[in-house]
Amino acid sequence: MAERTLSGCHILVAEDEFLIADDLRIELGEADAVVLGPVGTLREALEMARSERRIDGAILDVNLGGDLAYPVADILIERGIPLIFTTGYEGGALPTRFATVARCEKPTTITRIAQAIGRVIHRE
Amino acid sequence: MVAQDRKDVPPWPRGETGMAVRIRDRAWTETPLGAIGHWPQSLKTVVDLMLASSSMMSLVWGEEAIHLYNDRFTELLREHHVDALGQSAFQTFARSRDIFAADIAAGMAGKSARLQAQRYPVQRNGRLEYAWFDVDYAPVRDEAGRVAGVLWTLRETTAQVLAERTLRESEARHRLLIGSWAQAVWETDPDGVVVTDSPSWRAYTGQTETEWLGYGWLDAIHPDDRAYAERQWREAMTIRGLVDAEFRLRAPDGGWRWTNVRAGPVLDAEGHIEKWAGINIDIDARKRAETALRDSEAKYRALFESMDEAYAVVEVLRDDHGRWADFRFVEVNPAFLQHTGMPWPVGQTVTELLGTPNPHWTKLYGQVLDTGRSIRVEESEPTLDRLFDLNIFPLDTGLHHVAVLFTNITERRRIEERVRASEAWLHLLVEGIPQLVWRSAERGQWSWASSQWQAFTGQSLTASIGRGWLDAVCSDDHDAVLRAWDGASLSGRIDVEFRVRRASDGAYVWHHMRAMPVRDDARRIVEWLGTTTDVQQLKELQERQSILVDELQHRTRNLIGVVRSMADKTARSSGDLSDFRLRFRDRLESLVRVQGLLSRLHDVDRVMFDDLIRTELSAINGGLDHVTLTGPTGVRLRSSTVQTLAMALHELATNAVKYGALGQATGHLAVTWSLEPMGDDGQPWLHIDWRESGVAMPPAGSAPKGTGQGRELIERALPYQLRARTSYQHGPDGVLCAISLPVSASKEVGAHG
Numbered sequence: 001m002a003e004r005t006l007s008g009c010h011i012l013v014a015e016d017e018f019l020i021a022d023d024l025r026i027e028l029g030e031a032d033a034v035v036l037g038p039v040g041t042l043r044e045a046l047e048m049a050r051s052e053r054r055i056d057g058a059i060l061d062v063n064l065g066g067d068l069a070y071p072v073a074d075i076l077i078e079r080g081i082p083l084i085f086t087t088g089y090e091g092g093a094l095p096t097r098f099a100t101v102a103r104c105e106k107p108t109t110i111t112r113i114a115q116a117i118g119r120v121i122h123r124e
Numbered sequence: 125m126v127a128q129d130r131k132d133v134p135p136w137p138r139g140e141t142g143m144a145v146r147i148r149d150r151a152w153t154e155t156p157l158g159a160i161g162h163w164p165q166s167l168k169t170v171v172d173l174m175l176a177s178s179s180m181m182s183l184v185w186g187e188e189a190i191h192l193y194n195d196r197f198t199e200l201l202r203e204h205h206v207d208a209l210g211q212s213a214f215q216t217f218a219r220s221r222d223i224f225a226a227d228i229a230a231g232m233a234g235k236s237a238r239l240q241a242q243r244y245p246v247q248r249n250g251r252l253e254y255a256w257f258d259v260d261y262a263p264v265r266d267e268a269g270r271v272a273g274v275l276w277t278l279r280e281t282t283a284q285v286l287a288e289r290t291l292r293e294s295e296a297r298h299r300l301l302i303g304s305w306a307q308a309v310w311e312t313d314p315d316g317v318v319v320t321d322s323p324s325w326r327a328y329t330g331q332t333e334t335e336w337l338g339y340g341w342l343d344a345i346h347p348d349d350r351a352y353a354e355r356q357w358r359e360a361m362t363i364r365g366l367v368d369a370e371f372r373l374r375a376p377d378g379g380w381r382w383t384n385v386r387a388g389p390v391l392d393a394e395g396h397i398e399k400w401a402g403i404n405i406d407i408d409a410r411k412r413a414e415t416a417l418r419d420s421e422a423k424y425r426a427l428f429e430s431m432d433e434a435y436a437v438v439e440v441l442r443d444d445h446g447r448w449a450d451f452r453f454v455e456v457n458p459a460f461l462q463h464t465g466m467p468w469p470v471g472q473t474v475t476e477l478l479g480t481p482n483p484h485w486t487k488l489y490g491q492v493l494d495t496g497r498s499i500r501v502e503e504s505e506p507t508l509d510r511l512f513d514l515n516i517f518p519l520d521t522g523l524h525h526v527a528v529l530f531t532n533i534t535e536r537r538r539i540e541e542r543v544r545a546s547e548a549w550l551h552l553l554v555e556g557i558p559q560l561v562w563r564s565a566e567r568g569q570w571s572w573a574s575s576q577w578q579a580f581t582g583q584s585l586t587a588s589i590g591r592g593w594l595d596a597v598c599s600d601d602h603d604a605v606l607r608a609w610d611g612a613s614l615s616g617r618i619d620v621e622f623r624v625r626r627a628s629d630g631a632y633v634w635h636h637m638r639a640m641p642v643r644d645d646a647r648r649i650v651e652w653l654g655t656t657t658d659v660q661q662l663k664e665l666q667e668r669q670s671i672l673v674d675e676l677q678h679r680t681r682n683l684i685g686v687v688r689s690m691a692d693k694t695a696r697s698s699g700d701l702s703d704f705r706l707r708f709r710d711r712l713e714s715l716v717r718v719q720g721l722l723s724r725l726h727d728v729d730r731v732m733f734d735d736l737i738r739t740e741l742s743a744i745n746g747g748l749d750h751v752t753l754t755g756p757t758g759v760r761l762r763s764s765t766v767q768t769l770a771m772a773l774h775e776l777a778t779n780a781v782k783y784g785a786l787g788q789a790t791g792h793l794a795v796t797w798s799l800e801p802m803g804d805d806g807q808p809w810l811h812i813d814w815r816e817s818g819v820a821m822p823p824a825g826s827a828p829k830g831t832g833q834g835r836e837l838i839e840r841a842l843p844y845q846l847r848a849r850t851s852y853q854h855g856p857d858g859v860l861c862a863i864s865l866p867v868s869a870s871k872e873v874g875a876h877g
Contacts, residue, residue: 017682018768018841019689040844063678065764065845087678105681 006033006118012058013038014045014072015086016065024059027114042067049075057121058083059113062094073098082120086113136160136168137175142195144175146209155210156188166266170275180280182213183264185273189213189228197278200255203247220244227261231274236262241285256285306403307383314389314397316361328383328404330376346372346380353385364389364397370407382411433531434463440489440524441473448490450475454525463532465508478507489526492516502533510534559655564639566649568594568609577656582627598623598632608637616641618654633660686767687715693833714774717743718767730760730868733810736770737795744777745786755797759810760868765846769865772842775834776814776861785816785858792817793858799867810867816858838863 011033015021021038028035036052039045042064049055049072058076060069062085069085076083084102085094094103102120104113137144152160157167167185174181174194182193191213201208201216208216217224223244230237239259246255258279266272302309308329310322318341321333329336329344345353349371356369367387372380387402428435435457443449453469461468466477474481482505492499498517504510514530554561560577564570573588581588581596588596597605601622608620618639623632639654690711698704717739721731734757741751761769777786785791794815802809835852838861842848848865 016764016845017685018837018845019693020682020685021844022840023689023692038844041847 006031006114006121008032008034009056009121010034010036010052010054011117012036012045012048012052012055012060012076012083014040014048014059014064014069015061016040016063017061020061024113027111031114033114041065042069042072045069045072046075049079055079055081057081057117059117060085062087070095070098073101077101082117084113084116084120137172139175143193143198143209147171147175147192150210152210155190156186157190157210164266164272166264166272170264170273174275177277180278182276182278183273184213184228184276185264191216200246203250217244227259228274231261231263232271234263234271236260241281255280255282257281302403305405307406308404310402311390312400312402314399316357316400325404327376328406329374331374344374346374348372360387367402370411373404381406381408383407428457431457432459433529434460436460436469436528436530437519438474438489438526438528440486440493440526442524448486448493451486451489451526453477463512463530464505464510478505481505481507488516489528492518492526493521493524496521511537557655559657560635561653561655562588562593564652564654566613566652567591568605571651580626580658581624596625598625605637612639612641612652613649616649618652621659624656633658634663635659683715683719683767687712690715697833710778711771711774713743714740714770715767718770721770722763722766730763731766732757733759733761733797733812733867736761736766737773737797740770740773740777741793741795744774744781750786750792752792752794754794756799759797759799761810762866762868765865765867768837768841768845769863772834772837772863775837776859779834779859780816784819788819790818790820791858802864802866807866808868809864812861812863812865814859814861814863816855816860819858821854821857 006028011028013021013024013028013035015024015038018040021040025035025038036048036055037044039048045060045064049058055076058072058081060072060076060083062069073083073085084104085098086104087094094101102116104116135148137147139145139148148160150160152158152163157163170183171192174183174192177194178196180194180196180199182191182197184191189212191208191211193208204216206216213228214221214225223242227237227239237260239257239261241256242259243254243256245252247253248255258281260277262275263271264273264275306324308322308325308327310318310325311320313319317339318337322336325331325336325341326333329341331340331344334340335343342350342354353369353371356367359365360367365388367385370382370384373383375381384405384407385402386405387400389397390399390401392398436453437455438451439454440448441450441452450473452473453471456468456470460466469477474485482503484503485505488499488501488503496518498515500515502511502513505512510532511534512530513533514528516526516528519525519527554574555576558576560580561574562570562577563572568591570589570591570593573583573585573593577583577588577593578585581593583592583596586592594602594605605620605622608618612618618637621634621636624635625631626633635656636659637654637656639652641649642651642653644650691708694708694711695704698707718736721736721739734753734755737753738748741748741753745751780786780791780793785793794813794817796813796815798811799808800811801807838850838852842850842863842865846865848863850864851860851862853860
């Protein structure tokens with residue numbers, strides 16, 4: 001599992017629910033990842049996706065306070081940055097251009113999210 | 125002069141008038157006859173005879189044909205204005221010399237002759253005419269016995285000749301006339317027996333002369349008519365009367381032809397029957413027409429007796445002023461009684477029968493007689509409670525007879541009216557329902573569309589029929605529509621959705637087309653009857669419902685995430701399980717209350733801040749003792765903020781009950797809030813001031829009572845999630861907390877507390 005370690009990885013977290021965001025922050029921190037954010041709004045997430053120099057992976061809540069996080073995903077994909085969506089929606093609801101993007105349906109454990117982002121980052 | 129030589133001789137010829145004087149005075153010495161005194165006695169004797177005769181006489185003498193004549197003869201010469209006396213006859217009558225020259229020569233040769241109806245040209249009444257004469261001529265001899273002249277006696281017969289000629293012509297004309305309308309002309313002897321041939325009879329009947337003679341003619345008569353014909357003939361013989369009979373005669377082609385025979389006796393001067401004359405006139409065409417007419421009358425009679433339509437002949441009657449006033453039934457057929465329900469009417473007037481009938485009848489019948497033109501009309505008879513469809517036509521304008529052919533259509537009209545009413549009702553229904561209704565042939569070839577389609581699309585009916593209606597359909601949907609129609613005859617139904625352009629604003633509105641086929645007895649599809657329904661609202665509702673379901677999923681999953689996180693945090697800060705249970709249940713209940721507030725909301729409603737604070741404090745504190753709430757009512761919170769804010773307020777209230785103002789007798793909680801714009805965009809912010817007082821605080825430096833969870837929510841979660849600005853501190857006699865967060869732009873109108 002060494003190859004799946006998130007240690008040192010810069011992970012962007014966009015999650016509007018504070019408690020979930022805070023949990024992610026703690027767990028990623030425990031995995032020695034560097035958490036970028038977490039941010040709870042589309043505006044902040046866009047800002048960060050554009051300006052952060054190093055992003056190794058991103059966990060995006062599809063719904064950020066009522067705004068869809070798709071523009072953030074588009075930027076990240078363009079930058080070649082692996083990402084996963086966390087979503088309360090059923091699978092079919094995502095636009096087709098994100099068909100290959102990994103998804104974690106809520107509620108899920110932070111561990112599972114961390115594992116998923118690990119797999120994405122290591123191209124499994 | 126010669127005569128004067130012998131004065132004692134009496135002048136010759138004797139007489140004081142006319143030709144005697146002229147002969148006596150003529151200067152004869154210049155003529156070949158020489159002086160009158162030297163004429164031979166034979167000449168003088170003949171001249172005396174001639175002058176004494178009352179007949180028309182003339183004498184030519186000698187080779188030169190010197191002409192002498194008597195007074196009667198001068199009539200012929202009167203208009204010729206020539207002095208013929210003593211001249212050569214050849215010279216005087218040069219024009220007719222060819223006619224008499226040979227006769228003079230014959231006379232001179234000693235012959236005599238009588239010539240009848242000799243025709244000579246004579247000047248009369250100013251012009252040259254032919255005149256006819258019976259002529260005698262004879263030679264006259266001189267003393268030597270030689271023929272010296274020719275004596276002529278003429279009797280004019282012109283009148284007689286002309287009369288005979290006229291008679292002949294008249295007879296010819298009669299024969300011609302009879303021949304033109306009689307096919308056969310014949311005669312019999314006084315006893316009625318045929319003794320002379322009749323070529324016309326033979327031509328008409330094809331009989332030979334032998335067959336015809338005697339009583340053979342009877343054989344040419346049709347066997348059925350023979351006895352009758354013979355009887356007629358013999359009766360006529362007996363009473364000497366005329367025959368006028370009709371019977372069938374054999375024709376040369378072997379068939380029979382009707383003939384009319386007319387015959388009568390021809391009487392002589394004494395009144396005796398000289399012969400019988402007769403003619404046959406062909407009446408075959410007339411007889412056949414009569415027979416045909418009788419047959420057709422019989423046929424029509426049978427038709428009128430048996431047909432379903434009512435038929436009547438009426439005589440229209442005038443009143444004293446000559447106006448059409450009433451009518452009498454002359455003839456009706458049996459169907460008349462069924463159609464009218466009237467008793468047998470013949471011989472009675474309509475007024476006698478019905479009392480006060482519809483006055484239109486008499487008017488209409490009179491009009492037909494006046495104009496001579498037929499009328500087709502529908503008219504009712506109130507006394508019979510019936511409606512009739514009538515053909516009225518003039519039959520005999522002299523007798524004022526009108527024929528009426530009619531049908532009782534009362535029941536039919538009732539049914540028609542019911543159908544019409546039902547059609548009107550259906551039409552109203554079709555035009556009244558919101559669906560656009562249409563009729564179509566195969567492959568979407570519309571034949572009709574209800575007015576709703578025209579109103580919605582702005583297409584005229586003409587533009588929409590055929591496949592014109594597709595013009596109003598969004599072009600992206602054409603394929604789907606055409607596919608539906610292609611498969612329609614197989615599936616027996618149409619069920620397809622497409623967008624239709626609305627004329628009023630040009631928007632494309634979703635419609636659902638459904639149709640069912642109308643089939644004939646052989647189950648073949650005759651046409652399609654369908655509706656097109658506006659399903660835009662339904663579509664929108666479905667979309668909205670799908671969004672709502674997604675949203676609900678999102679919220680639920682988030683909520684469970686929150687609950688789990690809350691459980692984790694509560695577990696981390698709990699001393700034991702019972703402590704956890706109490707605190708976790710407490711927090712769950714707070715969440716439930718928030719959900720309760722949220723679930724009561726409609727789409728655009730918002731949770732009001734004063735409701736939220738009052739609900740939460742009442743739930744935790746069991747009332748509002750020791751609490752002062754100050755602030756405007758109707759401050760609308762964003763739905764996304766309610767849950768987190770409620771959780772923060774819950775933590776504050778729980779701590780206040782356990783350790784603060786609401787847990788101590790002297791404590792007091794004042795919650796003050798206000799609404800004011802903040803920032804560049806002037807968005808309204810809610811400022812909440814939570815101020816506890818009268819609380820016995822733990823000594824400074826000791827750890828404050830209560831969990832860090834409430835504080836974490838206020839200091840970290842609210843800023844993170846709600847963009848709130850917060851402060852939290854322990855004052856000398858209680859907790860002081862300030863929260864400012866953006867809220868919904870609009871505030872409930874007129875609510876201020």
